[in-house]
Amino acid sequence: MKNILVTGGAGFIGSAFARMMINRYPDYNIIVYDKLTYAGNLDNLLPIKDNPRYAFVLGDIADRETVRRTIEEHEIDAIVNFAAETHVDRSILDPDAFVKTDVIGTYILLDEAKKAGIERFLQVSTDEVYGSIEEGFFREGDPLEPNSPYAASKAGGEMLVRAYHVTYGLPTLVTRGSNTFGPYQYPEKLAPFFITEAIDDRPLPLYGDGMQVRDWLYVEDHADAIDLVLHKGVPGEVYNVAGEHEMHNIEVTRLILKLLGKPESLITFVADRPGHDRRYALNCDKLKALGWERKHSFEEAMAATVKWYLENEWWWRKIKTGEYLEYYKKQYAERLRKARKGSS
Numbered sequence: 001m002k003n004i005l006v007t008g009g010a011g012f013i014g015s016a017f018a019r020m021m022i023n024r025y026p027d028y029n030i031i032v033y034d035k036l037t038y039a040g041n042l043d044n045l046l047p048i049k050d051n052p053r054y055a056f057v058l059g060d061i062a063d064r065e066t067v068r069r070t071i072e073e074h075e076i077d078a079i080v081n082f083a084a085e086t087h088v089d090r091s092i093l094d095p096d097a098f099v100k101t102d103v104i105g106t107y108i109l110l111d112e113a114k115k116a117g118i119e120r121f122l123q124v125s126t127d128e129v130y131g132s133i134e135e136g137f138f139r140e141g142d143p144l145e146p147n148s149p150y151a152a153s154k155a156g157g158e159m160l161v162r163a164y165h166v167t168y169g170l171p172t173l174v175t176r177g178s179n180t181f182g183p184y185q186y187p188e189k190l191a192p193f194f195i196t197e198a199i200d201d202r203p204l205p206l207y208g209d210g211m212q213v214r215d216w217l218y219v220e221d222h223a224d225a226i227d228l229v230l231h232k233g234v235p236g237e238v239y240n241v242a243g244e245h246e247m248h249n250i251e252v253t254r255l256i257l258k259l260l261g262k263p264e265s266l267i268t269f270v271a272d273r274p275g276h277d278r279r280y281a282l283n284c285d286k287l288k289a290l291g292w293e294r295k296h297s298f299e300e301a302m303a304a305t306v307k308w309y310l311e312n313e314w315w316w317r318k319i320k321t322g323e324y325l326e327y328y329k330k331q332y333a334e335r336l337r338k339a340r341k342g343s344s
């Protein structure tokens with residue numbers, strides 16, 4: 001393997017993976033392929049932008065011609081597909097782009113990978129494809145019961161990955177990661193949204209009773225796991241990637257406020273997300289058997305993340321304008337208004 005196509009590499013986890021791979025493997029070329037949607041951001045790749053082994057291609061994974069040309073021109077050996085629409089709340093407001101990118105885009109990539117005889121195709125998936133689990137932990141062989149349009153689209157993409165392996169023998173791999181946090185995450189997901197809102201003393205809209213449980217995984221540990229599966233994973237197999245740190249949303253929120261020295265009065269309970277999964281939890285023994293172990297504790301990683309947002313306002317302040325504000329209004333204005341009315 002020499003030339004790796006990182007689709008969605010201008011996003012949060014894909015850019016962490018691209019930065020890590022450039023530094024870790026001096027003989028690899030990293031070609032980032034990204035549509036630069038609202039979530040794609042070339043600032044995430046600034047640390048490697050002048051590296052001669054890094055290249056950027058602007059393109060949609062659902063655009064067959066551009067995918068084909070890129071695979072050919074860069075003599076791609078392996079594809080790691082991070083490209084996706086990723087936010088559950090946006091998928092509830094408008095599922096269209098989710099089906100186009102996460103299902104059809106994945107299909108186009110697979111099809112061009114097959115034609116080009118790619119050595120490895122790694123699909124970055126999510127624990128959300130399993131649905132919610134009240135007790136115990138999901139294992140890789142469990143049935144998929146996705147509940148949001150986001151989760152259903154990711155599950156659809158995965159099923160195509162499976163079919164391309166079983167039917168055409170494409171050497172595919174799938175990772176299913178849990179809730180990931182860290183620097184450079186678009187401030188719509190819980191951690192970066194609440195950190196940046198709290199810095200500005202704004203209300204933190206917690207859905208429902210705040211007692212939903214997520215497993216929290218630091219972005220560097222997630223990127224590390226993807227690297228390991230890419231090199232050591234068995235084609236056709238699926239690997240769960242867990243942070244093995246379950247927390248209620250309210251506890252995560254309290255920790256963020258504590259790290260920032262902000263009052264808990266910023267927490268505002270608002271109307272729940274429809275179809276809100278109560279708990280995600282993964283068993284990741286299969287990944288550990290490949291040799292993976294988490295390098296960061298949750299507390300240390302969350303403290304580093306909060307510090308990063310405090311020190312990098314240049315990165316997030318300009319994002320929280322324009323389209324972001326329109327989305328914020330659609331998602332939160334009415335919820336917050338009702339919450340304020342209820343408490344007065």
Ligand code: NAD
Pocket residue numbers: 007008009010011012013014033034035036037038039040041059060061062081082083084085086087101105124125126127154176177178179180181185186
């Ligand atoms: P992100 O939203 O930060 O980044 C997604 C990237 O994909 C952006 O750069 C965007 O421009 C690009 N993109 C979107 N549509 C595209 C298209 N049609 N063609 C090319 N590029 C396109 O997402 P993220 O949080 O970094 O997630 C990356 C992957 O990891 C996704 O596949 C997601 O499902 C998966 N995942 C995320 C988490 C998490 O907690 N964030 C957890 C598990 C799995």
Ligand code: TYD
Pocket residue numbers: 088089128179188189190191193205206207208212213214249273
């Ligand atoms: P999120 O970061 O959107 O990830 P996911 O839905 O993929 O797990 O949300 C994490 C949890 O936080 C989830 O249970 C929903 C909840 N949440 C809120 O309570 N308020 C918010 O404003 C957001 C964005 C999320």
